[in-house]
Every structure is written in structure tokens, then in C-alpha cells.
Amino acid sequence: MAEELVPDWEDVARRYGRKIYNYAYRLTGNPDDSADLVQEVLLRVRKGLERYTPGSFEGWLWRITRNVFLDDVRKRKRRPTVPLCDDDRGVGNPSPSPDEVLSSVRLSEDVQAALLKLPIDFRECVVLCDVVGLTYDEISDAVDIPVGTVRSRIHRGRKMLRDMLTWPL
Amino acid sequence: MASVTHACAVGELLSAYLDGELSRDELDTVVSHLDTCLDCIAEFHELRQARTMLRTLPRLEVPDRALPDIHYGAELSAYLDGELPTGEQPVVFAHMALCDRCRNELYELDAARTAVRSLPRLEALLERRHVDQNVVPLRPKRRSWVAASVAAAVVVAVVSFAGNEPQGPVVDLEVFSVQHGARLSVQSPASMFDAELTAADVSNP
Numbered sequence: 001m002a003e004e005l006v007p008d009w010e011d012v013a014r015r016y017g018r019k020i021y022n023y024a025y026r027l028t029g030n031p032d033d034s035a036d037l038v039q040e041v042l043l044r045v046r047k048g049l050e051r052y053t054p055g056s057f058e059g060w061l062w063r064i065t066r067n068v069f070l071d072d073v074r075k076r077k078r079r080p081t082v083p084l085c086d087d088d089r090g091v092g093n094p095s096p097s098p099d100e101v102l103s104s105v106r107l108s109e110d111v112q113a114a115l116l117k118l119p120i121d122f123r124e125c126v127v128l129c130d131v132v133g134l135t136y137d138e139i140s141d142a143v144d145i146p147v148g149t150v151r152s153r154i155h156r157g158r159k160m161l162r163d164m165l166t167w168p169l
Numbered sequence: 170m171a172s173v174t175h176a177c178a179v180g181e182l183l184s185a186y187l188d189g190e191l192s193r194d195e196l197d198t199v200v201s202h203l204d205t206c207l208d209c210i211a212e213f214h215e216l217r218q219a220r221t222m223l224r225t226l227p228r229l230e231v232p233d234r235a236l237p238d239i240h241y242g243a244e245l246s247a248y249l250d251g252e253l254p255t256g257e258q259p260v261v262f263a264h265m266a267l268c269d270r271c272r273n274e275l276y277e278l279d280a281a282r283t284a285v286r287s288l289p290r291l292e293a294l295l296e297r298r299h300v301d302q303n304v305v306p307l308r309p310k311r312r313s314w315v316a317a318s319v320a321a322a323v324v325v326a327v328v329s330f331a332g333n334e335p336q337g338p339v340v341d342l343e344v345f346s347v348q349h350g351a352r353l354s355v356q357s358p359a360s361m362f363d364a365e366l367t368a369a370d371v372s373n374p
């Protein structure tokens with residue numbers, strides 16, 4: 001997966017725009033903020049590509065993305081996100097069967113809402129792993145933490161999600 | 170709702186195990202432990218479930234406003250004729266999988282190209298006139314040039330996207346993806362995106 005050549009900026013936009021957007025959305029739950037973030041990341045990528053030397057492109061890109069995200073968080077001091085509630089569920093069906101409960105718990109809205117409840121450090125590693133699809137090494141590079149820390153954050157993050165989203169079998 | 174908690178140290182390795190991120194030794198430890206420990210087996214299943222829920226979250230489309238306005242209008246004719254530099258061909262191809270605007274433009278250009286190419290052939294007119302005027306029939310040399318250009322038009326790989334104009338140009342996708350080694354497909358963009366994650370999943374049990 002290593003990128004040998006320096007990609008051009010438009011190439012980055014095309015190839016990574018959607019991933020960056022999904023990363024941002026899963027971290028914030030806010031489509032507008034996420035679109036802004038994509039724009040800002042691409043802007044910084046455009047400026048930064050002049051100085052970029054071929055190496056771990058993914059690591060470089062996700063470090064930038066992460067910085068934009070953190071800057072944004074600092075700036076806004078955490079504007080409340082919109083966890084989607086049960087408006088769209090159980091309409092005309094006030095007492096869903098256990099099966100329906102079980103399947104509804106897997107609605108992406110629930111997963112998203114649970115993600116937003118994770119501490120940001122865990123959420124970030126989980127999203128980079130399970131939404132963006134980075135390896136632990138790449139996450140370690142992007143977040144600038146040891147691989148062992150990546151490992152435990154992903155594990156603890158998933159355990160918390162499991163506790164929020166599943167029932168004992 | 171918290172499920173069973175237990176004290177196995179191996180439990181800490183289960184996420185990395187699912188991600189194929191364990192060292193050889195750790196892997197052996199986990200595998201043999203899972204043979205015996207019901208708690209860890211249960212935890213393994215729950216973690217896998219959580220991981221699956223994350224990985225099957227819908228891949229959202231980027232709103233247009235977030236992306237710069239990059240299109241290939243100027244390159245599309247060269248693309249159609251297979252005359253783009255090798256490196257650019259797959260980039261334009263990938264772009265068109267996502268861009269209606271360029272795709273539509275490509276179809277229009279292709280239609281125009283087809284119209285031009287299907288103009289009555291000069292030879293045919295000449296032939297009739299020659300016949301009328303009782304002169305020598307057309308030159309073989311000229312005919313072979315036309316044949317070659319028609320053959321070239323067939324050979325040129327042009328993209329056809331599923332679900333669009335039936336008249337659209339045709340591409341040999343297999344040849345194309347072999348040539349470019351890219352993860353190209355005529356599937357929806359969503360499935361293109363998912364394919365990457367599926368690839369990341371491969372190493373997992």
C-alpha cells in the first residue's frame with residue numbers, strides 16, 4: 001500500500017476525499033463540520049505537497065487530517081453533535097419484538113451515537129481502524145503514539161461499544 | 170449493558186487478533202487459549218460483533234461542495250482515442266466512475282465521434298462515380314487505411330458504465346484492469362469503497 005510517487009493534489013482529493021469525509025463524520029456526527037474538514041484538509045494537503053517527500057503517504061495524510069480535526073475541536077470547544085434518537089424507530093409499532101430490537105440496535109444511527117460517546121482518544125483509533133481501514137502501524141504513525149497504545153485503545157474502544165450495543169448472548 | 174467480565178490476560182489480545190495484528194507468539198497463545206476458555210470465546214464473539222458493526226457502517230458520499238471542482242473535459246477526447254499518457258488513463262477512468270458530468274460529456278463526445286466516423290465513406294462515393302463514369306475502381310491502399318482505422322476504433326478501450334446510456338461506448342474491463350492493476354469496477358462507488366475494507370479484512374479469522 002506504500003505510495004512511491006508524490007501524488008498530485010487533485011489525485012488526493014479524488015482518492016481520499018471520501019475517506020476523509022467518513023473519518024470526520026464518524027468522529028463528529030456532523031455532516032457540515034465534516035464537509036468543512038475535508039475542504040480544510042485538502043487545502044493543507046495542497047500546500048504541504050510541495051514539501052512532501054515520498055514516504056508513508058497515508059501516515060502523512062492522516063496526520064494532517066487529524067491536526068485539522070483537533071484544531072477544529074479546539075476552535076469550537078465541542079459544538080454539541082446530533083446523536084440521532086429513536087424518532088425513526090418504532091413508528092406505528094410501539095412494542096417491537098425482541099428480534100426487531102436486536103436488529104434495530106444495529107442501525108448505523110445507534111452505532112454512530114455509541115461512537116460519539118467514546119472518549120475521543122479511543123474513538124479516533126477505532127475510526128481510523130474500522131472506518132478508514134488503516135493498520136495499527138499506520139495509526140501509530142498518524143496519531144503519533146506507540147503501536148501498543150493503538151492496540152489497547154482499539155481494544156478498549158470496541159469493548160465500550162460492545163457494552164453499549166450488544167446484549168449478552 | 171455490560172457482559173461478562175473476566176480476568177484472562179489473553180482477553181486483551183482479542184481485538185488485535187481480530188485485526189490480524191498479533192505477533193507469531195501472541196497468536197499461538199491466543200489460539201490455544203481460545204480452545205479452552207469459554208469466557209474468552211464469548212468475548213471474542215462480542216468483539217467481533219462490535220467490529221463488524223463498525224465496519225459495516227454505511228460509507229457516506231462526500232458532499233460536492235467539499236471537493237474541489239476537478240473535471241477532465243479537456244482530456245476526454247484523447248481518453249476516448251486511447252491517446253492519454255498511460256498514467257492518466259486510470260485516473261480519468263476512476264474519476265468518471267464518480268462524476269456524472271464527465272461521464273455525460275464522454276458519451277456526447279463518443280456520439281460525435283461515432284457520427285463523424287460513420288459519415289458516408291469517400292470510397293463509396295468515388296466508387297459510384299467511377300462506375301458511372303466507367304473508370305477504374307478504388308485503390309486498395311485507401312481501403313486498407315479505412316479498415317485499419319475502424320479496427321483501431323474497436324480496439325481503443327472506452328468506458329461503459331452500468332446503468333447509463335445503452336448506446337454508450339464499450340470497454341473491455343478485464344483487459345483494462347489487468348493493464349492498470351487498479352481496483353476498478355463498474356459497481357457503485359459504495360462498493361468500490363467497501364472493497365478496500367474487505368481487503369483489509371482478509372487477514373482476519
Ligand SMILES: [Zn+2]
Nearest residue numbers: 177206208209
Ligand atoms: Zn480466557
Ligand SMILES: [Zn+2]
Nearest residue numbers: 240241268271
Ligand atoms: Zn468530472
